[in-house]
Amino acid sequence: MKIKNIGGLSAENLQEEVKQGGRFVYYAFTISAIVLTFKRTSGVYLLKKDESAVAKGMGFTLLSFLFGWWGFPFGPKYTLESIRTNMKGGKDVTDEVMATVAGHILFKEAEKENIGLS
DSSP states (O other), rough: OOTTTTOOOOOOHHHHHHTTOOOEEEEEEEEEEBBEEEEEEEEEEEEESSSSSSHHHHHHHHHHHHSTBOOOOHHHHHHHHHHHHHTTEEEOOOHHHHHHHHOOOOOOOOHHHHHHHH
């Protein structure tokens, strides 16, 4: 999982960001070409406490709005789903990301203990 715009923050710093009101989200987008429709998701973004989730996802919303409708039969349906998801601020995956971050921290601690025992 690639997290965008974390700027080299450590796992501990990510935990602190979330405690201060940050969250992790991804956005949906749809691209269509006549009979082909592709519904995809962006990478995961860290949104700090004061950042607008809707504004951050506006590029994906615009992409879907311009290029999502044109596939038959699923283009309009997937486009509306993508736009709805993004206008709600994206899909919040903070719990999933933080579980991975906590696992990373535990792994680092266990690794330190094993090195100390050798």
